[in-house]
Amino acid sequence: MTDNQTEKFENFSEWFDKVLLEAEIVDDRYPVKGFSVYRGWGYSIVKRIYQMLEEKLEATDHQPMQFPVVIPEDTFQKEEDHIEGFSTEVFWITHAGENELDRRLLLRPTSETAIYPMFKIWIRSHADLPLRMHQTCNVYRYETKATRPLFRGREFLWNEAHTAHVDFEDAERQVNVGVEAYRSVYDALGLSYLILKRPDFDKFAGAVYSLAFDTWNPDGKVNQIGTVHQLGENFAKAFELTYEDDDGNRAHASTTCYGMGMGRTLAATIAHHGDDNGLVLPPVVAPRQVVIVPIPFKGKEDLVSQYSNEVKAILIDAGFRVALDDGDRLRPGEKYYKWEMFGVPIRAELGPREANARAVTLVRRDTKEKKKVQLDDLVEEVTAMAAEIQANITARSRERLEGELADASSLEELKNRMDERRIVRVNWCGDPSCAFEIKDQVAGEVRGTLWERHEKPTGDCLVCGDGGKYIAYVSRTY
């Protein structure tokens, strides 16, 4: 274990709960099971994450919209596979005020069935296509598995995009646009991930196929942070989503959808970069990028205070988000502890010595390295340091992913790799029954095959011994 990251790898649960509490990320003491509160620091980070994504989506012609949270029962039931996939986990509204409702309403578990009836109204001819929308909202799933803040809640914040196209090929192009949008956000957060095509038995209810971004987690359970789905004409047929084509005929649209879980993306950001002292935030989403801690010295209070404010003004002018922690309730050491827990990328320590020398002592959150710089070079140095932090945490996350990957050529070997909490590559014939056998035998799941390139199997299926068709990735999962 390098880089002061012992705790999170040795006891992830405790470490994670402590960080969520002390860094004021989420609070799960809300009096309804599976529902958590995003606190100030946590929500400030999440907001920056979804704003980055929204910007990216709007730059690629997705219109921001907001659809109702309630879906009528009859509309929800239009796509057969979809209702089958979700019906056991929806919340039902049955009454309002003193009245029983004529028909039950459910809280959206995802918004296809809210959105398609409106798409049907809006889309008339091919000139209305492609139609692309996105919304950041909460969705509701009555999870029966154990809930866990950020990873699995009964209410969770996400961004979902829905698009409609003239044909399957244009929807295929859109799948790529979705993947690239998500990739850009995860990359900005310094996260490493695999893009896997899920096996058919694990695809989104109603999809032709599903892609997923899976990231490593210190406890060895893979964390799915985003999914992109090709829906073909499945939903368009169920919702009669047709348009008039060039020849005046009615044709079914092809559709896609993709969703990024904000809680899980935040969880990955915390889990990949954090260390024994708490959060380590990528500068791009840190609510404060620099914290200035004045070092008081008797008789020099004014000098230090003035200089601190001068440094703050310079950094704010340069566009940095800055906190000046000049309260007198905590000693400097306690302030260091606090802001390290909050993951602020750079600390600036300022005492009389710095003030007299017109210098600033900078401390990097990720490596704890100190560097004394001249005030004249401050903006340049802080900019460079932020870039170095970003590069370092990104590289560290990627190295970890590489290290997690392993191969196995027998169930026995797979079991051993799973015990080491690895993500394991195996040869697979593609038969679901072999995947289920793996699940039964080793408590790991076939997560799918690499999407970006076809990986040639190196031998026969590890379960049945028939010809291997794919390299499948197997892991424990949230």
Next chain:
Amino acid sequence: MTDNQTEKFENFSEWFDKVLLEAEIVDDRYPVKGFSVYRGWGYSIVKRIYQMLEEKLEATDHQPMQFPVVIPEDTFQKEEDHIEGFSTEVFWITHAGENELDRRLLLRPTSETAIYPMFKIWIRSHADLPLRMHQTCNVYRYETKATRPLFRGREFLWNEAHTAHVDFEDAERQVNVGVEAYRSVYDALGLSYLILKRPDFDKFAGAVYSLAFDTWNPDGKVNQIGTVHQLGENFAKAFELTYEDDDGNRAHASTTCYGMGMGRTLAATIAHHGDDNGLVLPPVVAPRQVVIVPIPFKGKEDLVSQYSNEVKAILIDAGFRVALDDGDRLRPGEKYYKWEMFGVPIRAELGPREANARAVTLVRRDTKEKKKVQLDDLVEEVTAMAAEIQANITARSRERLEGELADASSLEELKNRMDERRIVRVNWCGDPSCAFEIKDQVAGEVRGTLWERHEKPTGDCLVCGDGGKYIAYVSRTY
């Protein structure tokens, strides 16, 4: 009627519905009554409105948070007046999946009862105060009155802030902070309004007193766009919100809350500034501030196209939000019509003549005035024109408010003024029964008294003839 605003004053309902539909603001064809969809253009505006407010709130130390949408029945019932005020209009979740829930959950009609149990955990000593949070979210009220998109829905988007303080006086200071934050947003939108202290019988359920921002509407019904409430110790007592004071004793906190309805604020922005051709948007929230319409000319297509892109790049570089409408499905006149409906503040017309002269023809949305400017002056001219538009629509809205105000000294006269759809000032003794009498007699409501300064009554109560204590504002209302 000046300024091309006949339709909205003569037939507000039709005009408003047409604008909502054609400018793609909201769509109420969603298959659940009282639930509407924010479309792309509408949501882009609303997002800018709430982001302006969020920025203002965060600059005054409100932390952004997100609380669950569900509240357990028992928690909701802790504050007696509050439950009485809201119980007839909440949606109840009774089932999840196949199960009946142990205890019913309701969808928040407002979030006090979700937030106070957490404040109780977070607040221990006076060092934790003041505590200020805000969230932008949807709330749910089973309205029995007729619903109307943006004005009254069963789901509506708002921003709500909740604050806790050491005592009533500090909460009073916070009331002022809330008022100033709201004022700054409404002013940026060019809206005129009255800040009224609601009569006791019309205050927020559980409040000590309530302030409200009321704006005029073309149909003569006043539109409440925001409220600010002093809650004193009422909620703190119900939720046992105490802190340890300097002397080590437990004391009750004092709290405030305030909410800005995004739908109603958008409705006011549309209603105040719009005209017979559609929306007229304040530049600050216009999703596109300038639309470039190329004027095609046979044989000069390349020249015009190149020049249009050059103009676009200059404006984008200068920080403007720009659309270049260079599609060939619509003729220029049809494009003018479309972008006028969408309320884009400035149109730039570019043909071969403009290209050859290195000039741009600008057209103001609010007055339709044309101005030909040189390319070298473009950024300066567009900046100035945006400021003029803002000043003009603001002044126009304020004049209208002044013109709406009237006095009445008898019920008969009040009735006549109400028929003219005015906002009427009357002398009032302060007795609720006189206010109810007014409501019965003239179909107008006592909305309250001016908050910013005490207005001296000019005579006896218009109903009972006893001594007048207040100048009350009476109007029809949404």
